[in-house]
Amino acid sequence: MVFNSPTLSYSLLSPILIILAGALIGVLIEAFVGKAVRPIAQLSVALGSLVLALIQVIRIRDFTSTAAAIGSVVIDGPGILFQGAILVIAIISIFLIADQDNFTSSPAALPGSDEERQAAQSGTVLTEIYPLTLFAVSGMLLFPIASDLITLFVALEVLSLPLYLMAGLSRHRRLASQEAALKYFLLGAFSSAFFLFGSAYLYGYAGTVSFAGIHAAVIGGTGNDVILLLGIAFVAIGLLFKVGAVPFHAWSPDVYQGSPTPITGFMAAATKVAAFGAMLRLFYTVLAEAQWQWRPFFMVIAIITMIFGSLVAISQRDVKRMLAYSSIAHAGFLLTGVIALNKAGLEASIYYLFAYGVATVGAFGIVTLVRDSSGEVSDLNRWAGLGKRSPWVASAFAFFLLAFAGIPLTSGFIGKFAIFSAAYESGATAVVIVGVLSSAIAAFFYIRVIVLMFFTDATEDGTSVVIPSILTRLTIFISLAITVALGVFPSPLLDFIKPLAIFIR
């Protein structure tokens, strides 16, 4: 038996490899480096590998290849853009994650036990979070460039498993955090099963798991369409679960609320980019010719996701839950980009994902600042009068909310305009009209928070805004700057995206 050693083009895979190397170094640091220097060493390694990976992504941006890893990944413009967006979001988030106050010092200890108290008193800090983040990032980087179903599944698990853990690491309200982790894990496992089940059907349909093979089978049209339809449906359910589209959204409010806030921000932003990246690749390239099978289904999902997310967000009393429902609504807006199925739709989706991701990290960054003696205050009623006490923090949050609402001169508006016009161009008029109307509904609850912060008098209950650390300040400032810049001068990014946004098969 002849055994050919696989040829890998290391330079094209280097972003993922750098991140994995950083993660492994992080594990070693955790084992061998003294407590005192651990946090700073971990942060430097994590930040260093993220920046290096980003530089590498920028350097290889003009390369395209389908054979970088014996046909299992495809390196092309959109892949590069998704990777770049994930890395930028991860860099912004890592500063927030570095603010150790949000994480429990001994995750293994039972909530309320002596062990926990001792760990807290000894001043131990948790630094496993850095390698976990890097592992998750490596999975996210692989997810949108995977070009067979097995690699896609492996990437899905690599990105998900660390996130399940990270969700349970909150310092305050540990039970809620652990509940969130468990819920995320169970429902995530469930959706992975759906995904695998769908993959099996697609394999049965095409006789191969490679995207190219499935695509050829779809064009050939000789297979059994029922099996194709089942395969598409189950794979789509797995992916829709990850982005939190209705009716696969049930996990997201609880997980958003329970997780440590920096993790919520990172997860909400980066997972969306990765999952939509994979979804766009799958449906724009592999299944484009089968659009009659999946587009109607996606239209229905997009419409109910937008309406449901916007309506339910109105009644939320907790800022993190409200942002969770808002992210559900945004998943619906992003689905219109998938439905568009044209080049404009791809460009718009990439822009939207980046703009939304950055604003999300910034918004959650601000949520970490509003605290009382027992930790973060996410009850919206206690945000009343924030504008009076901390005008800058409240203004920044208001700006992020306006960006989510898609008010002109913020990045969100350009994104919405681009994505809706692409969808309209493809003839999905109904989706666009629902999108516009649910934007109006969504504006209501964003504005309600602004009213609360600026026009309502504070109740005296000790809610205060902590002075942000330099790291948190960096996160908020960078996200704010990007959100403003993309709203007023979106051209550089749009022009950067345009020539790159072409999938190769």
Add this chain to the structure above:
Amino acid sequence: MTISWISLTAILPLIGAILLSTLPKSAELRAKQFAFGITLLTAASAIAMAVQFQRDNTDLQFVEVHSWIPSFGINYAVGIDGIALVLILMSVILAPIVILAGWNEAQGGRWSVKTFYILILVLETMMIGVFSATDVFLFYVIFEAMLVPVYFLIGGYGTGARSAAAVKFLLYSLFGGLLMLASIIALYVMSGAQGGHTFDLAKLANLEMSSTTQNFLFLGFFIAFAIKAPLWPFHTWLPDAAASATPGTSVLLLGVLDKVGTFGMIRYCLTLFPEASKTFTPVIIVLAVISIIYGAILAIGQKDLKRLIAFTSISHFGFITMGIFAMTSQSQSGATLYMFNHGFSTAALFIVGGWMIARRGSSTIADFGGLQRVTPVMAWCFFLAGMSSLALPGLSSFVSEFLVLVGTYTRYPVAAIIATVGIILAALYILIPVQRALHGPTTPGNENLTDLNLREKLAIAPVLAAIIALGFYPSPLLNVINPAAVHVNSQLGFTDPVPTVEGK
């Protein structure tokens, strides 16, 4: 790369706002003086622009185009015709008057006095921009972005249920704006299919589209403008907003911002969708007539001075909308002149009314009485403002109301005749409060009210002077407006009906 007068004028208040933000919070007086100076400078710049305006030239003037977001074909494109020029002039003249008249009105706000003037200055930049944009996307961006400063002006510095009023205002406007966005997206996509993505107003006007499409897109724009204007039945936000805002904000809101709605009907609805405009004209004329009568009747019933002025405006906006959609050059000239005059007469009413309310500490009409004896100058000013609002011959509003009615009559005589009832009702809604507030015995509590001081006299004098001067001699404005109105009409393919004279 050329910078036109429009951009120069528009950027002045923005620069002022940025400079103002560097002042310390405690320097209240300096903030006011500075903001006032900037608005004066802006007004001077706009007047200098008006002097250079060639009034017989129906093309857009002071045109300036820069690429903004080339991937979507979006330009920073500005240019003005006579209609836009008149509205810009109105805005920049009202701004310093508002600041001078409401010298102390920012004191009771949630935030510092400085912030109030920053918001006003930012708003002024946007007001100039919204009237001069010739790129539909740019127009939309400013149209929506304007809501933010107004929202904070009402919610932060108003009185009563200010935050509820501010939210109502914002949500109404956003809803309309998003409908317009849907239409704009459709235009954009169609332009892409017909020779390249663009938002250029002139190019979009030449798009080929089916009449069904045109009707839907027209509605998207029209509802947004009808909410803004506001036209019955989209008006319910206005009385609340006007009653809660400070008098200065109300002047800018009713005097300038609401004009964006009626201006948009001319600039966008008529230009982009001529066929649909004709299709919907009967409906819109009916709505306009209902607005005229409904606004007037509700104004008569108001007990609160500010709400009364708000309802009179709904009636006036009915006249303006009717003038626009009667589609004769007379009615449209009249409508444009009406916009200008309404800006000034409402400003006078709100400013003087605001002083009365501030002195008395109440906005209920019944609390006033016999002001004529206690504060004669203030009473006379209010009287004159009221007369202008009911379009007394010899005052500027009369000219415009007359033009609108005459122009409408040639095409829609029934509507014009019913609308004339609005004039009679106007006499009621103005004369009743004038009688209750100014005449009769002095109501207890009013004996010690002080009359206008020098600053207040200086603020109101130019407004009243303009009202009287333009009442006798409206030509300077009409000469600028007429060519533009004729041009708009000729683009629609309308010629004015020739009045038939019987029994010759």
